[in-house]
Amino acid sequence: MKRKTYYIGKLKSAVLLLFYKHHMKPGVKGWELKKSLGSDYPKVIQLLNNYLSVLNLEVKAVSEEAELPEKPTPEQLDKARFYVTIKGPISQREFKSSGWRIDDLAGLAVAVAHIISKGGKVPREEVENLLKEKLPEWRVGQSIERYKHTGYLLEDENGMLYLDWRSKVEIDYKTLINSLMEIKE
Secondary structure: OHHHHHHHHHHHHHHHHHHOOOOOOOOEEHHHHHHHHOOOHHHHHHHHHHHHHHHOEEEEEEOOOOOOOOOOOHHHHHHOEEEEEEOOOOOHHHHHOOOOOHHHHHHHHHHHHHHHHOOOEEEHHHHHHHHHOOOOHHHHHHHHHHHHHOOOEEEOOOOEEEEOHHHHHHOOHHHHHHHHHHOOO
């Protein structure tokens, strides 16, 4: 009973850390979880995922330097950022309440897939030209700015676009590419 109470308190603390924005970027670094929850924070996150799965949510860890291996080391977890995200596909009703238009999501899918296909970085102009084939020209610049503002794309001072933190957390690249490969015109 004492052990159960111990983990319930840690779960509450983990929820507060993960669900409420503390920094410019959402989520929490692993070292912050370790400081607040103790060295067994990966176990707490695993328990929290069990509770969140009922709500179709999960906590994901994403490294800002490189992709995390399937079994990351404690040092890799300490440097990673942890986010709460949707676990799987969303329903049409959930999508309608997301605030995104279907053509905005289609443009994002095209931009992300193109960046992946080019090895992770691509000139903004190249993405703009690609999107102009599918979206009205006046919407292309707005769309790219929205993708950047919401954390899906990142642009450097040279006009190169990269995948940002939210793409790494929310988009299953393999599923996206497979879905696009199956589309027949």
